[in-house]
Amino acid sequence: MKNRFLIGLVTLFVTIFSTFFAFNSVFAAELDHFVVELSPKKAKVGEAMDLTIKAVDKNGAPVTNYQGTVLIFSNTNPEASLPIVLKDSTYTFTESDQGVRKFENGVKFTKPGKQDINVFDFKDEKFTGKDEAEISDAAGAGKQEITFISPEEGLTIGEPKIKVSGSTVKNHKVKLIVNKTEKYDLTSNNNGVFEKDVENLKNGENVFQAQVFDADDKVIGETNELKIKVETNGLFVKSLKLIPEEVFVEAPYSIELIANTGLKEASVVINDTVITLKESGEGVYKGNSTAPKKAGTYKVDVNLVNDMGHKFNELGVTSLKVKELNSSLDKEKKEEPEPKEEPKKEAFTGKMSSASSERDPLKITGLKLVELKTKSILTWDKLQKAKSYNVYKKNAEGGLDFITTVQEPKFEVAIQGEQVKYEDFYVRANGEDEKGKYEGLLSDPTKIKTGPELLIILLVSLFFAGMYLIFKGKKA
Structure with a gap:
C-alpha cells in the first residue's frame, strides 16, 4: 500500500514535468x-x-x-x-x-x-x-464637413493657452490655423476627431480655422472662423525650476521662477505651504524651502500679483518628488564594531548624515542595464573620488539588503533557466576624506533580471525525494 502511494507520487511528478516541458515547447514553435x-x-x-x-x-x-x-x-x-x-x-x-x-x-x-x-x-x-x-x-465624395468641437465661439479665458478640438472625416490630414499665421499639421483619428494644445496666444482676440485635405493635398473642407478672447492682465509664468526636482523627506531645495518684472508678490504653494519668492534679477524670483515629511509627488501652484493688484494663479506648473528609503540591512552589519582607527560606518537611512552633509555627495549617474542570455550587467559612470561601490537589493518588506561591494562601476547577475524574475537594485559609492570613510547618495532603483523561479528546482527536489522513499520502501 505504501509502495503504491509512492509510485503514484512519482507518476504525478513525471506528469507535471511532461506538462511543463510541453508548455515550453509552445514558445519554441516555428514560423509557418x-x-x-x-x-x-x-x-x-x-x-x-x-x-x-x-x-x-x-x-x-x-x-x-x-x-x-x-x-x-x-x-x-x-x-x-x-x-x-x-x-x-x-x-x-x-x-x-x-x-x-x-x-x-x-x-x-x-x-x-x-x-x-x-x-x-x-x-x-x-x-x-x-x-x-x-x-x-x-x-x-466632394466637399467634406469639418467643424470645431471646442472651444465655444466668443469664449474669454484667463491664460494664453487652450485645447482646440474638432470633427471631420476619419484618418485625414487636417491643418489648424491660428491667427492666420501659426499652422499645425494634424491627422483625424478613427473617429474623425482631431485636437491640439495651443499655447502662446496673444492677449485679446484670437482666431482659429481648420481645413481638411485629400491625398493630393487639396482642401476638401473648411471651418468658419472661431474667435475667443484672452485676458491675462499681462501676468504670465515663463518657467519654474525646482533644484533638485527630486529630494529626500525634509531635505532642502531651492526654487527659481521666471515671470513678469517688478511683481508686487510672487509665491508658490506646495502641500498647502505658501513659499514667498524674492526678485533676484530682472523677472527672476528665487526662494528656499524644505521638503514635506511624507514621501510622494506634490504639485506646485504659482501665485502672482502686480502693482495694479491684478492677480494670476496657475495650478500644477510642475511637481516636487519626495522620496524616503528605509534601510533594513542585516543586523550583524549594523552592530559589528568598527576598528578604533576607522570611524563607524553609518546605518543606512537613504539620507546623508550631518557629518557628510558638506562632503562630495558621490551621486551615481549614467546607470545602464544590458540583459544577455546568461547574465544581466549593470554599469554606471565612474566617480573619481569613489573608492568602491556598495550594491543593495530591495527586500520583501520594502527595505534594502546589502549584497556586495565592487571596486569597478559594474555589477553582474548570472541568469539560468527560462522563467525569470526582476528585482530592484541600488548602488551607493564609498568615499574617504579628512573626516574619514563615508557613503554617498543612493542611486535610483534599477530592475534587474536575477534568475529563474524556483519551480524547476522544487520539482526536481520532490522527484528525487520520492524516488528515495520508493527504494527505501523496497529495501524494507
Missing part, C-alpha cells in the same frame, strides 16, 4: 506564415489605415520569439504610403513585439480599387502573408 490585417477594410484614397503583421505557427498561434526581418510592399499600388518607421521597406521584429506588430495609420493607398499589402520574410520567401482592402475615389 504571416497574418496581415488592414483596417478598415474599406477606405478612401489617401485615408490612413492600420496595418497589423503577426508571425504565426501552423496552428495560427503567435511565434513570440520571432525576431526576423520582413519586406512590406504593395503589388497593386507600388506608390502606396507605408509606415515611416520602415527602412527600405523592411521592418525587424524585436523581443518586445512578441511576434505581433501594429502600425497605426501606417498605410495610405493612392489610387482606387482593390489594393493589397504583401509581407515576406527577408531571408526565406516561403514565409508570406497578404491582405486586401477596397479603396474608393475620394474625389467622388
Whole structure:
C-alpha cells in the first residue's frame, strides 16, 4: 500500500514535468506564415489605415520569439504610403513585439480599387502573408464637413493657452490655423476627431480655422472662423525650476521662477505651504524651502500679483518628488564594531548624515542595464573620488539588503533557466576624506533580471525525494 502511494507520487511528478516541458515547447514553435490585417477594410484614397503583421505557427498561434526581418510592399499600388518607421521597406521584429506588430495609420493607398499589402520574410520567401482592402475615389465624395468641437465661439479665458478640438472625416490630414499665421499639421483619428494644445496666444482676440485635405493635398473642407478672447492682465509664468526636482523627506531645495518684472508678490504653494519668492534679477524670483515629511509627488501652484493688484494663479506648473528609503540591512552589519582607527560606518537611512552633509555627495549617474542570455550587467559612470561601490537589493518588506561591494562601476547577475524574475537594485559609492570613510547618495532603483523561479528546482527536489522513499520502501 505504501509502495503504491509512492509510485503514484512519482507518476504525478513525471506528469507535471511532461506538462511543463510541453508548455515550453509552445514558445519554441516555428514560423509557418504571416497574418496581415488592414483596417478598415474599406477606405478612401489617401485615408490612413492600420496595418497589423503577426508571425504565426501552423496552428495560427503567435511565434513570440520571432525576431526576423520582413519586406512590406504593395503589388497593386507600388506608390502606396507605408509606415515611416520602415527602412527600405523592411521592418525587424524585436523581443518586445512578441511576434505581433501594429502600425497605426501606417498605410495610405493612392489610387482606387482593390489594393493589397504583401509581407515576406527577408531571408526565406516561403514565409508570406497578404491582405486586401477596397479603396474608393475620394474625389467622388466632394466637399467634406469639418467643424470645431471646442472651444465655444466668443469664449474669454484667463491664460494664453487652450485645447482646440474638432470633427471631420476619419484618418485625414487636417491643418489648424491660428491667427492666420501659426499652422499645425494634424491627422483625424478613427473617429474623425482631431485636437491640439495651443499655447502662446496673444492677449485679446484670437482666431482659429481648420481645413481638411485629400491625398493630393487639396482642401476638401473648411471651418468658419472661431474667435475667443484672452485676458491675462499681462501676468504670465515663463518657467519654474525646482533644484533638485527630486529630494529626500525634509531635505532642502531651492526654487527659481521666471515671470513678469517688478511683481508686487510672487509665491508658490506646495502641500498647502505658501513659499514667498524674492526678485533676484530682472523677472527672476528665487526662494528656499524644505521638503514635506511624507514621501510622494506634490504639485506646485504659482501665485502672482502686480502693482495694479491684478492677480494670476496657475495650478500644477510642475511637481516636487519626495522620496524616503528605509534601510533594513542585516543586523550583524549594523552592530559589528568598527576598528578604533576607522570611524563607524553609518546605518543606512537613504539620507546623508550631518557629518557628510558638506562632503562630495558621490551621486551615481549614467546607470545602464544590458540583459544577455546568461547574465544581466549593470554599469554606471565612474566617480573619481569613489573608492568602491556598495550594491543593495530591495527586500520583501520594502527595505534594502546589502549584497556586495565592487571596486569597478559594474555589477553582474548570472541568469539560468527560462522563467525569470526582476528585482530592484541600488548602488551607493564609498568615499574617504579628512573626516574619514563615508557613503554617498543612493542611486535610483534599477530592475534587474536575477534568475529563474524556483519551480524547476522544487520539482526536481520532490522527484528525487520520492524516488528515495520508493527504494527505501523496497529495501524494507
